[in-house]
Every structure is written in structure tokens, then in C-alpha cells.
Amino acid sequence: MRNTTRTPLSDRGVRMHATARPRALRRLTEGLAPYALALPALALMALFVYGVGIGVLQGFGIAPFLDRFDFTLEYFREAFTRSDFTSSLCFSLFVSLMSSLIALGGGILLSAALVKAKSGSFTQLLGLQIPIMSMHALVALGFIFLLSGSGLLARVLYVVGIVGSPNDLPSIVGAPSGWGIILVYAWKEIPYVAFCTITIMSHVSDSLGEAAATCGAAPVRSFFSVTLPLSLTASLKAFLVVFAFSFGAYEIPFLLGPTAPKALPILAYLEFQDPDILNRFYAMAINGIVTLVCALAALVYFLVLKHERKEGGR
Amino acid sequence: MSARKNSGARWARVLVVLQIACVALPLSIIAVWAFTDSWPWPNLLPESFSLRGMQTIVRGGDATGLGCLLLSVEISVVCAVLTTAVAILAARAICFHRWVGRTAFEYLTMLPFLIPTTVFAMGVQVAFIRLHLAYTAFGVVLAHAIVALPYAVAIMTETTCGAGQAREQAARTLGASGLRAFWHVSLPTITPGILSSLCMSFIISFSQYFLTLLIGGGKVRTFALILFPYLSGGDRTIAGAYALVFLATTLLVFVAFRVILRKTGGSTEETALYGEA
Numbered sequence: 001m002r003n004t005t006r007t008p009l010s011d012r013g014v015r016m017h018a019t020a021r022p023r024a025l026r027r028l029t030e031g032l033a034p035y036a037l038a039l040p041a042l043a044l045m046a047l048f049v050y051g052v053g054i055g056v057l058q059g060f061g062i063a064p065f066l067d068r069f070d071f072t073l074e075y076f077r078e079a080f081t082r083s084d085f086t087s088s089l090c091f092s093l094f095v096s097l098m099s100s101l102i103a104l105g106g107g108i109l110l111s112a113a114l115v116k117a118k119s120g121s122f123t124q125l126l127g128l129q130i131p132i133m134s135m136h137a138l139v140a141l142g143f144i145f146l147l148s149g150s151g152l153l154a155r156v157l158y159v160v161g162i163v164g165s166p167n168d169l170p171s172i173v174g175a176p177s178g179w180g181i182i183l184v185y186a187w188k189e190i191p192y193v194a195f196c197t198i199t200i201m202s203h204v205s206d207s208l209g210e211a212a213a214t215c216g217a218a219p220v221r222s223f224f225s226v227t228l229p230l231s232l233t234a235s236l237k238a239f240l241v242v243f244a245f246s247f248g249a250y251e252i253p254f255l256l257g258p259t260a261p262k263a264l265p266i267l268a269y270l271e272f273q274d275p276d277i278l279n280r281f282y283a284m285a286i287n288g289i290v291t292l293v294c295a296l297a298a299l300v301y302f303l304v305l306k307h308e309r310k311e312g313g314r
Numbered sequence: 315m316s317a318r319k320n321s322g323a324r325w326a327r328v329l330v331v332l333q334i335a336c337v338a339l340p341l342s343i344i345a346v347w348a349f350t351d352s353w354p355w356p357n358l359l360p361e362s363f364s365l366r367g368m369q370t371i372v373r374g375g376d377a378t379g380l381g382c383l384l385l386s387v388e389i390s391v392v393c394a395v396l397t398t399a400v401a402i403l404a405a406r407a408i409c410f411h412r413w414v415g416r417t418a419f420e421y422l423t424m425l426p427f428l429i430p431t432t433v434f435a436m437g438v439q440v441a442f443i444r445l446h447l448a449y450t451a452f453g454v455v456l457a458h459a460i461v462a463l464p465y466a467v468a469i470m471t472e473t474t475c476g477a478g479q480a481r482e483q484a485a486r487t488l489g490a491s492g493l494r495a496f497w498h499v500s501l502p503t504i505t506p507g508i509l510s511s512l513c514m515s516f517i518i519s520f521s522q523y524f525l526t527l528l529i530g531g532g533k534v535r536t537f538a539l540i541l542f543p544y545l546s547g548g549d550r551t552i553a554g555a556y557a558l559v560f561l562a563t564t565l566l567v568f569v570a571f572r573v574i575l576r577k578t579g580g581s582t583e584e585t586a587l588y589g590e591a
Binding site: 031038040041044048050054113117118119123129130131133136139142144145150158166190219240247250254283284290295305 | 322323325326327329330333334336337338339340341343344347355356357358399400401403404406407408410411412413416419421422423424425426427428429430431432433434435436437438440441444456459460463467517521523524538541542545546550553554557560561564565568
């Protein structure tokens with residue numbers, strides 16, 4: 001699909017327009033054209049890489065705007081010796097791994113169910129696109145209304161007689177297990193994973209699934225041996241995006257997370273805001289560790305992408 | 315065999331209905347709280363309703379109200395147009411040309427998918443202050459465009475590669491200039507992609523909180539920025555009202571783009587909204 005380069009036609013000078021221009025000049029402009037087209041996007045991405053890079057460098061003690069150029073690992077050492085950092089790292093890893101695993105499993109299940117139920121575009125609008133476009137923080141608010149001590153669930157349980165007072169339920173805000181955060185991510189990202197896999201799953205179900213069924217494969221078996229392997233790369237990519245996102249996001253752990261341990265982005269921002277400018281180096285060391293984890297996810301993502309393209313013959 | 319197949323489809327339908335109910339529940343209760351006056355424990359339904367929350371937003375004006383909503387829409391519209399324009403060009407470079415660095419460029423445009431916005435925002439703040447972009451609406455637009463670009467490029471690449479270049483080259487062979495051939499031949503075929511890219515970029519920009527906080531420094535008061543403190547505050551009616559107006563705006567924009575898409579003859583199935591994690 002992607003091999004549409006220039007046709008030999010234009011090279012032979014059939015194009016009436018271009019024949020007037022010298023051949024060498026035309027070659028040059030055609031050679032430079034892709035770079036010119038890519039330039040605006042390159043500029044934006046250069047700013048992105050610069051922002052991430054200059055931040056991570058500060059974690060190593062290098063901050064040109066403060067006239068500091070000495071490389072040091074002191075801030076990383078400080079991070080790993082502080083107990084609040086290590087517990088934050090574990091908390092962040094736990095919450096984003098749980099969220100992305102639930103999103104992966106739930107998303108594949110939902111995608112399969114939507115295909116099996118032959119859902120139309122309106123069902124997919126309600127089930128997939130509305131959660132995808134809702135802002136995370138608002139979902140958190142909705143769940144606070146539902147599940148907090150005096151929320152709707154507690155009221156229902158009170159009427160049934162299970163709960164006596166608003167304080168009897170485990171609180172969604174500030175739970176050290178982070179279940180509130182995981183719940184919000186599951187609500188948002190199960191549809192996201194389903195969205196990423198549903199196209200390939202419905203194609204497989206239309207073509208190969210029929211073949212498998214004709215050959216006598218039971219539906220469950222054909223799902224596990226045909227549909228699932230073929231949608232693996234799509235779901236793996238979605239899983240990595242969800243993991244990296246939930247690992248580095250600020251809003252949901254800020255609204256629903258416990259005071260201790262704090263998620264890494266919260267911890268980093270607290271240090272970043274500190275009036276003592278030296279704390280900024282420490283904040284950036286934390287960001288460096290967040291970046292490292294997400295860069296590993298990105299690396300796996302690119303490997304999956306490369307493998308997928310090779311398989312797809314592009 | 316067929317009985318088993320039917321029961322499978324029935325379970326699938328039950329699951330889909332359950333999931334939609336789970337989606338609807340937190341969103342509906344936001345809508346109820348937005349108009350609730352008092353809802354004492356342990357009542358299952360609100361005792362009385364009022365427009366206090368909505369009035370708070372209307373009276374908030376430029377500082378905390380409709381002015382912020384308007385500014386947010388403006389910022390997100392500019393961001394959507396900018397991002398989509400950049401993505402159209404980038405997609406042509408990816409689909410129609412073979413060049414050194416093409417794959418690296420493609421991977422580069424995906425990076426903001428995977429490297430957190432928080433890290434970028436804290437790192438780039440100093441640079442934005444130095445360039446006098448911090449605390450300005452344009453700076454915020456630029457920062458939002460960076461975060462929205464991966465989605466826009468993914469959408470435009472898929473559409474552009476799918477459309478191919480054959481017809482545009484035919485037009486050029488017949489003597490049309492490059493720009494004219496693009497405008498009259500290629501543009502109509504990639505319109506569905508452009509529409510979903512605009513829609514997606516708008517929604518991403520509209521929902522940014524942390525990035526806007528750091529780059530706007532609290533001076534560029536977008537709706538997401540002023541809404542956020544209410545979410546952890548005590549007044550549920552006001553929080554609900556802000557959240558409802560926010561959700562309604564996103565939904566309105568999304569539906570508007572779908573209507574335009576259908577009017578221009580595109581299939582909403584193929585060019586569905588791209589996912590945002």
C-alpha cells in the first residue's frame with residue numbers, strides 16, 4: 001500500500017509542464033520535496049524531543065539556564081535512597097500494569113463481543129467512542145459521585161440494609177491500593193483497546209473465522225487459535241500505549257490517589273514546584289526514570305510495528 | 315451447533331449491553347448532579363433541583379465562566395487546523411516519497427503517544443518562557459499541537475496512503491499545477507481523514523489540563539483548567555455543572571463532524587474517530 005513512489009512516466013519527461021525545467025534541477029527539487037513536506041512536523045517533534053531531553057538532562061545535574069554543566073548521578077542516587085520514591089515507583093508500576101492488563105483483557109473480550117453481536121455503528125458510538133472522547137478527570141468525578149462514601153452505591157446498599165452510614169464503604173478517593181484509579185482507567189481504556197482491535201477482529205471473523213467454522217472448529221477454539229493470534233499485534237500496541245499513558249499521567253492519581261505513596265508524576269510535580277530550585281533537579285531525575293520506563297514501552301511498540309509491517313508485506 | 319452459536323451471540327449481546335450501561339452510569343450521574351439542589355443521605359433521588367450550577371458558569375464570565383469556554387474552543391479550533399495541516403504534509407512525505415529517514419520520521423511522530431506529557435511539559439516550560447511563548451494562547455496552541463500530532467499523522471497517513479497518488483499524477487500529466495492537482499483531485503478523496511483528524515485534535519486539545527497549566531501558567535484560562543479544581547472541591551452541583559458543559563461541548567463537536575462527514579459522502583464506519591488513550 002505504501003510503495004506508491006513516483007511513476008516512471010514523469011521521469012521520462014512526458015509531463016508537459018516540467019520538461020521546460022532542467023533535468024538536474026527537477027531531480028533536486030523532487031529529492032528535497034519529502035524533506036520540505038516533513039519539515040513542519042519535524043519542527044514540532046524537535047520541540048517535543050528538546051523538551052523531554054532538556055528535562056531529563058537536568059536529572060543529571062545539567063541545566064544551562066542555571067549555568068550548571070557538571071554531570072552527576074547524585075539526584076538519581078537520592079531518588080533510590082528515599083523511601084517515598086521507591087514506594088511511589090512500585091505504586092505507579094502496580095497501578096499502570098493493572099490498568100493496562102485489565103484494559104487488554106477487557107478490550108479483547110469487548111471487541112469479540114461487539115463482533116459476535118454484529119453491533120452497528122450506533123452501538124459502537126455509545127460503547128467505544130463516547131468513553132474514548134470523555135476527559136479522564138470527568139470520569140473520575142462520575143465515579144466519585146457513584147462510589148464515594150455518600151455516593152449512589154452506598155445509598156442503594158443502605159436501602160437494602162448492608163451499609164449503615166456513609167463511612168462504611170471503602171473510599172474511592174485516596175485508597176492506598178489505587179483501585180479507584182484503576183477503575184477509571186479500565187472504564188476509559190477497555191473501549192480504547194477494543195477500538196484498536198475491532199477492525200481486524202471483524203475482518204478475521206468474516207473471512208478466516210468462517211473458514212475455521214467450516215472446517216469444524218468450535219467457536220471458542222477458532223477464537224483462540226485464529227482470531228486472537230491475528231489481532232495480537234494490534235492489542236499489544238494498544239496495551240503499550242495504555243501502560244505508558246497511565247504510568248505518566250497526572251490527573252487521575254491527583255484526584256483519586258492516596259497521600260502516600262504518591263504516583264511518580266505527582267511526586268515529580270511537587271518537587272518541580274518547590275521554591276528551592278535545587279529540588280527541580282530531583283524532580284527531573286524522577287521524570288528521567290518515568291521516561292526510561294516509557295521509552296522501553298516505546299521500543300517494544302516500534303519492534304511490534306516493524307514486525308507487523310514485515311508480516312503485512314509493506 | 316447452531317444452538318451453541320446462538321447462545322454465543324446472546325452472551326455477546328448481554329455483555330455489550332452491560333458495558334454500555336457501565337459507560338452510561340458515571341456520565342448520567344454527572345448530569346443529575348449538575349441540576350441538583352439538595353440530595354441528602356440516604357435518599358436515592360435528589361430532593362430538589364436548581365439551576366445554581368449553570369448560573370455559576372454563566373456568571374463566571376471571562377474569569378471562570380463562559381469566557382473560558384469560548385477561549386478553549388478558539389484555542390482548540392486553531393490547534394486542530396494547525397495540527398491537521400501539518401499532518402497532511404507529513405502524510406504525503408510518508409506515503410508518496412522514498413527518502414532517507416522516512417521510517418525514523420514516522421517513529422518520531424509517534425513518540426508523544428508513548429512519552430508522557432508530564433515529562434515534556436515540565437522540561438519544555440523553561441524553553442517556552444525564554445521564547446516568550448509561555449503564558450500566551452499561541453504557546454498553549456503550539457504545545458497542544460505537539461501532543462495531538464501523533465493522532466493526526468496516524469489518521470492522515472492511513473487516508474493518504476489509501477487514496478494513493480495515481481489520480482493526482484494523472485491530473486499533473488494533463489497539465490495541472492501541483493497545487494491545483496492536490497486541491498481538486500486529492501483533497502476531496504482525503505476529506506474524511508481531514509475531518510476525523512480535525513475532530514480528534516480538537517478533542518485532545520480541549521481536554522488538556524496539565525500541559526495548559528504549565529505552559530499557560532494559569533494565565534491562559536481554558537475551560538479544562540478552571541474546571542479541574544472543582545472536581546476535588548466540595549460543591550457537587552457546581553462540579554457537575556462544569557463537567558456537564560464540558561462533556562456536552564465535546565459531544566456536540568463530535569456529532570457535528572459526523573454529520574458533516576455523512577453530508578460529504580464519507581462512510582462513518584471507515585473513518586471513525588481515532589482512539590485516544
